[in-house]
Amino acid sequence: xxxxxxxxxxxxxxxxxxxxxxxxxxxxxxxxxxxxxxxxxxxxxxxxxxxxxxxxxxxxxxxxxxxxxxxxxxxxxxxxxxxxxxxxxxxxxxxxxxxxxxxxxxxxxxxxxxxxxxxxxxxxxxxxxxxxx
Numbered sequence: 001x002x003x004x005x006x007x008x009x010x011x012x013x014x015x016x017x018x019x020x021x022x023x024x025x026x027x028x029x030x031x032x033x034x035x036x037x038x039x040x041x042x043x044x045x046x047x048x049x050x051x052x053x054x055x056x057x058x059x060x061x062x063x064x065x066x067x068x069x070x071x072x073x074x075x076x077x078x079x080x081x082x083x084x085x086x087x088x089x090x091x092x093x094x095x096x097x098x099x100x101x102x103x104x105x106x107x108x109x110x111x112x113x114x115x116x117x118x119x120x121x122x123x124x125x126x127x128x129x130x131x132x133x
Contacts (some may be wrong), residue, residue: 002041006036008030009034010030010033010037011033013029014015015027015079028079029077029078029079030079033076035075035076035078038078039114042065043065044065044066044067044076045064045066046064047062047065048061053098055086055101063080064077065078066082
């Protein structure tokens, strides 16, 4: 496997909820686009490595690549279990990270160098001329 270590990032989508609910092991499921972008020489199986949510802390993780035959999945999936104790479940941690990003964006967009972009012509629609029939 010439692509290891492999680094990826992408959208996390809601899964079936089986990892948390049935197994007690919450996982973050990557979108189909991320799954399809994996190099073909990375075979199905369980891998270990490092992961973070947004710009948060980096944690140990295990990652499953495959079809989960126990559940008879027909599409390949990539699921990550972050080895950390989140307050709540992974999605609550993800929401918290998104909220932190929103607050940072608010602070940054109030800076003069960003505020001036608010007045850019891009945000002005050309005036429409009435059409006479």
